[in-house]
Amino acid sequence: MVIVAVGANTKLLLRMGLLKKAPQVMLCSRAYFEGMTDMPDAAQCRFDGVPLPGYGWVFPVSNSSANVGVGFLRAGLTARWMPKNARTIFDSFIQIPPLQSILAGAQRVGPIKGYPLRIDFARSPTYTERVLLVGEAAGLVNPVTGEGIDYALESGKMAAEHLIRMFAANDLSIKHLAEYDKLLRERYQRLFVLCDRLRFLYLNPLVLNRVVRSVAQQNELMEVFMNIVIENQNAYEGISARTISKVVFGKT
Ligand SMILES: Cc1cc2nc3c(=O)[nH]c(=O)nc-3n(C[C@H](O)[C@H](O)[C@H](O)COP(=O)(O)OP(=O)(O)OC[C@H]3O[C@@H](n4cnc5c(N)ncnc54)[C@H](O)[C@@H]3O)c2cc1C
Incomplete structure (x- = not known):
């Protein structure tokens, strides 16, 4: 065996x-940076500067160093025009103003590495x-x-x-x-079928902005979403009509 x-x-x-x-794989690229002077106090997942569906991240490793990367799926109507590897996206992600501010004075340590992810x-x-x-x-x-x-x-x-x-x-x-x-x-x-569907929901920036705004404003909603993706909560129970209305109509 x-x-x-x-x-x-x-x-x-x-x-x-x-x-x-x-x-079909998710394409990822990441590198480590050291010497940041204005490190965010929490890990960041960002949707600006990356193709959707996908996200960029800044995972602090210490007060002055972080793992920075991007991951995206070549999917949706614009898939054929998306890069075939994540390096180009990584290069443009670290140029967006919020990343420039985080990385000010920092140096990359080690190579930029690219990986596929089986999802x-x-x-x-x-x-x-x-x-x-x-x-x-x-x-x-x-x-x-x-x-x-x-x-x-x-x-x-x-x-x-x-x-x-x-x-x-x-x-x-x-x-x-x-x-x-x-x-x-x-x-x-x-869980995987639901996540597949959720991912295609956020192909649309308007939908994504609505979801992120609603979740950021409502701690209860944030908890539901986090618990679903880390599997602490049954996804189908978590996404109730009440949850959807909170996302659509925002804080009531
Ligand atoms: C940039 C990046 C960031 C990530 N961040 C996170 C994160 O923050 N949290 C998280 O949970 N997951 C993260 N992941 C995903 C996570 O790394 C993988 O899901 C996980 O490592 C998969 O574990 P595995 O044992 O299945 O495979 P792997 O960890 O990939 O191990 C497979 C091993 O098999 C070896 N191998 C391959 N082919 C052969 C062969 N033919 N013969 C012998 N050996 C072989 C490889 O060299 C490797 O050592 C990230 C992935 C990437 C690419």
Whole structure:
């Protein structure tokens, strides 16, 4: 039995025939900067200076250093005109005035690195004969936030536990392997489908501005959204008619 944990490297999965074609990936680029004198006191996720759907981030590492990056998906009506890698977007993101202000006096340390992110769990295979896929190899990166460390750890644990059950039952059949997929779908499918839909909602800057403004003004709403994306709350329960009306009509 093999647990495949190759991240976003799809070559092996394509060669094995597990993937029929290269999946759509989110493109990311990031670098570390040091020597900032006016570091924001919280991590920033920004939608200015990046194509939608996507976002840029400034994650403080210390009082004077940060991980700065961008991630976006080549999707929507303008997809064909978007760059084929994230480097160009990274270069323009760090030129926008708010970033220039944060990075004033700072120096980049280390190279600018680019990565693809597999966000296609909702449509991705997770097993085949004698093989289980975990983490990003199963497309387990959140399509809205680009986070996947927790899913990689969780699915790794789920795969290990499932293998223990299979060996205990002395049953390595494909039917038993398929139960691992069922467990993953029960845990993540609804979240990933919802995040896919949310992501396409914010392809539209008008909708995005409305959502960001409403969420920024209402702590309760911010908590609901944060809890959904970090999976503390069931997404379908969180997005009630009341939540939607708060987003649409703002603070009442
Ligand atoms: C710029 C960037 C920022 C991110 N920020 C966050 C964040 O803040 N929070 C978060 O939760 N997630 C974040 N992520 C996503 C997160 O890094 C991944 O989802 C997570 O690392 C996936 O874990 P994994 O074990 O599945 O794959 P990986 O961590 O990619 O590990 C796969 C390993 O397999 C190796 N490998 C690949 N192919 C082969 C092969 N054929 N043979 C042998 N070995 C192979 C690779 O070298 C690698 O070491 C970020 C990703 C990027 C690109």
